[in-house]
Amino acid sequence: MFPHRDLTGIAGLQPHEITFLLDEAEHWIALNRGGASKHDGRLAGLTQINAFFENSTRTLLSFEIAGKRLGADVVNMHAATSSTKKGETLIDTAVTLNAMRADVIVIRHDASGAVQLIADKVDCPVLNAGDGQHEHPTQGLLDALTIRRRRGSIAGQVVAICGDVLHSRVARSNILALTALGADVRVVGPPTLLPPAIERMNVTRHTDFDAGLAGADVVMMLRLQRERMAGGFVPSPREYHALYGLTPERLKRAKPDALVMHPGPMNRGVEIASSVADDLNRSAITEQVEMGVAVRMACLDVLTRGRRGIEGWA
Amino acid sequence: MTILAILNGRVVDPATGSVSAGGVLIRDGRIAEVGMIDMPPGAETLDARGSLIAPGIVDIGCFAIDMPAFAAGGITRTALMPDQSPPIDDGALVQRALAAGKPALWVHPIAAATHGLNGTELAEIGLMAAAGAVAVATGRTRIADARVMHRVLGYAAALDLVTIVHAEDEAMVRGTVATDGETATRLGLPSAPAMSEAMAVARDLMLAEDTGAPIHFRQLTTAAAFDLVRAAKARGVPVTCGITPAHLYLSDAEIGPFRTFARLSPPLRCEADRQAARQAVADGTVDMLCSGHDPRGSEAKRLPFAESEPGMAGAETLLTLSLGLVRDGLITLPRLFHLLSTGPARRFNLPGGSMAPGAEADLILVDEHAPWRIRADAMAATAGNTPFDGLPVQGRVRTVIKGGRVL
Numbered sequence: 001m002f003p004h005r006d007l008t009g010i011a012g013l014q015p016h017e018i019t020f021l022l023d024e025a026e027h028w029i030a031l032n033r034g035g036a037s038k039h040d041g042r043l044a045g046l047t048q049i050n051a052f053f054e055n056s057t058r059t060l061l062s063f064e065i066a067g068k069r070l071g072a073d074v075v076n077m078h079a080a081t082s083s084t085k086k087g088e089t090l091i092d093t094a095v096t097l098n099a100m101r102a103d104v105i106v107i108r109h110d111a112s113g114a115v116q117l118i119a120d121k122v123d124c125p126v127l128n129a130g131d132g133q134h135e136h137p138t139q140g141l142l143d144a145l146t147i148r149r150r151r152g153s154i155a156g157q158v159v160a161i162c163g164d165v166l167h168s169r170v171a172r173s174n175i176l177a178l179t180a181l182g183a184d185v186r187v188v189g190p191p192t193l194l195p196p197a198i199e200r201m202n203v204t205r206h207t208d209f210d211a212g213l214a215g216a217d218v219v220m221m222l223r224l225q226r227e228r229m230a231g232g233f234v235p236s237p238r239e240y241h242a243l244y245g246l247t248p249e250r251l252k253r254a255k256p257d258a259l260v261m262h263p264g265p266m267n268r269g270v271e272i273a274s275s276v277a278d279d280l281n282r283s284a285i286t287e288q289v290e291m292g293v294a295v296r297m298a299c300l301d302v303l304t305r306g307r308r309g310i311e312g313w314a
Numbered sequence: 315m316t317i318l319a320i321l322n323g324r325v326v327d328p329a330t331g332s333v334s335a336g337g338v339l340i341r342d343g344r345i346a347e348v349g350m351i352d353m354p355p356g357a358e359t360l361d362a363r364g365s366l367i368a369p370g371i372v373d374i375g376c377f378a379i380d381m382p383a384f385a386a387g388g389i390t391r392t393a394l395m396p397d398q399s400p401p402i403d404d405g406a407l408v409q410r411a412l413a414a415g416k417p418a419l420w421v422h423p424i425a426a427a428t429h430g431l432n433g434t435e436l437a438e439i440g441l442m443a444a445a446g447a448v449a450v451a452t453g454r455t456r457i458a459d460a461r462v463m464h465r466v467l468g469y470a471a472a473l474d475l476v477t478i479v480h481a482e483d484e485a486m487v488r489g490t491v492a493t494d495g496e497t498a499t500r501l502g503l504p505s506a507p508a509m510s511e512a513m514a515v516a517r518d519l520m521l522a523e524d525t526g527a528p529i530h531f532r533q534l535t536t537a538a539a540f541d542l543v544r545a546a547k548a549r550g551v552p553v554t555c556g557i558t559p560a561h562l563y564l565s566d567a568e569i570g571p572f573r574t575f576a577r578l579s580p581p582l583r584c585e586a587d588r589q590a591a592r593q594a595v596a597d598g599t600v601d602m603l604c605s606g607h608d609p610r611g612s613e614a615k616r617l618p619f620a621e622s623e624p625g626m627a628g629a630e631t632l633l634t635l636s637l638g639l640v641r642d643g644l645i646t647l648p649r650l651f652h653l654l655s656t657g658p659a660r661r662f663n664l665p666g667g668s669m670a671p672g673a674e675a676d677l678i679l680v681d682e683h684a685p686w687r688i689r690a691d692a693m694a695a696t697a698g699n700t701p702f703d704g705l706p707v708q709g710r711v712r713t714v715i716k717g718g719r720v721l
Contacts (some may be wrong), residue, residue, distance in 0.1 A: 197496045
């Protein structure tokens with residue numbers, strides 16, 4: 001059902017494996033909504049290390065909550081307080097974590113490929129919580145789950161991924177997951193923020209925002225980093241908002257019931273207008289956060305089944 | 315007087331384009347006779363049955379003096395890049411580098427074009443030439459300031475020195491680690507367009523043409539750059555270029571799941587550029603094959619891809635990989651040794667690279683069919699950073715003869 005030890009990316013997963021993880025995540029939504037008791041003890045006794053070499057608030061919190069709801073002993077390692085600041089290499093850090101007998105390690109790092117590098121050096125399952133501009137697989141899964149629940153299916157949906165695709169690991173994992181499940185994916189943004197040869201990932205490329213939005217079922221906005229707004233990639237936040245900001249007017253180009261998504265944190269008034277972000281009928285942004293916990297619980301459960309001696313799981 | 319007779323081999327002579335059964339007679343470190351030799355009394359003999367007898371490889375532009383790797387690769391002379399620590403930018407450093415490999419290997423230092431390779435002030439090129447530097451080089455990067463480069467070319471030419479250039483536009487490639495394309499995009503690696511190379515070549519060809527200075531592009535890797543060089547050669551510009559086997563055998567797909575051993579400078583290119591590079595070898599646009607030898611230990615390579623250092627340990631795989639070009643029908647065996655030995659020796663006025671009587675006896679005996687497997691963990695080099703790890707290959711150096719001495 002899921003023959004991989006690690007989840008380092010959506011690349012390498014078969015469509016049925018992605019669907020399996022989404023189905024598993026569905027089970028956890030009810031528990032998470034179940035009032036006062038949200039506890040399932042199946043990871044009791046296992047140690048989950050969240051090794052975050054890059055700052056994060058929401059993803060770290062989401063993984064921590066997911067682990068704790070499953071009963072794992074969750075430990076967070078922040079780069080700011082770790083020995084990597086003292087010059088220790090990533091490999092040495094990985095070996096150290098391994099020696100502490102973690103049962104599952106969740107890693108975020110600012111370099112593409114860093115998570116795979118660590119995964120190759122440790123003996124336990126590794127979950128990628130975002131590596132550089134490469135992948136953020138649980139984000140791809142939670143977005144796919146949100147779309148599936150809100151739109152009924154993923155196949156055939158027209159999904160416009162808009163904004164800074166070049167620097168976005170969220171965009172890459174979403175492209176891989178959604179195209180694998182049959183969505184019709186477009187990337188939309190200024191030419192300076194679209195990756196070279198992106199068409200090779202089975203998407204269509206649009207630099208005209210209105211054309212990219214036309215008839216879309218899902219509009220997924222990406223965060224534009226502040227440091228990229230100051231002339232390096234786009235002239236200014238003001239111009240970016242004028243050309244590529246999602247406003248109620250702009251959203252009319254998409255289908256009347258089109259879903260609006262954003263991985264957060266949002267730059268309100270830059271890539272997305274507050275009136276769109278806060279429109280409960282259209283925006284799935286808080287639901288994405290909720291699905292994030294369920295998807296991460298599913299991933300932690302599935303990846304530790306072998307260690308927990310569940311029959312049929314190596 | 316010492317006399318060595320190498321017998322029963324097949325002699326490859328790039329100058330005449332011939333491969334013929336026979337041997338080589340060496341007298342006092344120099345080639346005395348080639349072909350069906352007369353055995354003088356008292357000569358030592360070396361049986362070369364089953365082997366090619368070819369000129370030792372003259373490798374232009376390596377980054378490290380790595381004796382075991384050069385011996386394994388049949389390299390008897392190497393031109394050392396000035397990118398050392400400290401950079402080779404004065405006469406004393408040239409003299410030190412000159413002595414570093416003797417007697418097994420002759421190191422020919424290349425002078426830094428600018429002080430500390432800083433790209434702004436001319437280094438003491440004349441004094442370094444007097445100390446034994448054989449060429450001038452811009453180092454691992456090009457000289458960004460076109461005016462400085464213009465002066466370097468003119469100044470070096472007046473001293474009869476070829477200027478060796480790295481061809482990548484620094485602004486285009488700053489902060490990048492790969493070539494624009496599907497692989498870099500999928501991996502989320504910062505990348506630059508392949509034309510960054512041709513942009514640099516175009517500028518420096520214009521500067522060379524204006525000054526009449528001889529220029530050598532250490533490594534060219536793209537179709538557009540080869541087109542520029544081809545056209546410049548047709549106009550009579552004194553330009554040459556080299557390439558390493560990596561860009562003839564590998565495309566950017568090889569960086570695959572973040573393989574830092576495939577992080578090179580210039581980076582691996584798309585398949586169409588790889589094919590263009592092979593064509594450029596076949597049609598004579600490429601003048602020499604080089605190792606680009608740049609051993610890098612785990613502290614430089616066991617890192618996330620974008621944080622790792624570029625470079626490959628290429629010395630001991632240069633010949634075996636290049637023999638594949640002969641088997642593929644791209645070039646003949648004599649042409650291969652022209653590209654590996656005679657061509658570079660002539661371009662940089664180095665002894666060696668010749669099978670003619672009177673030439674220095676730098677020879678290698680090569681079993682061109684011997685099968686083996688390249689293994690990163692079993693390299694003679696100081697580090698095993700080869701992108702060819704695990705590749706089965708054919709062709710191995712059996713014996714190296716340097717100045718008439720069997721090593």
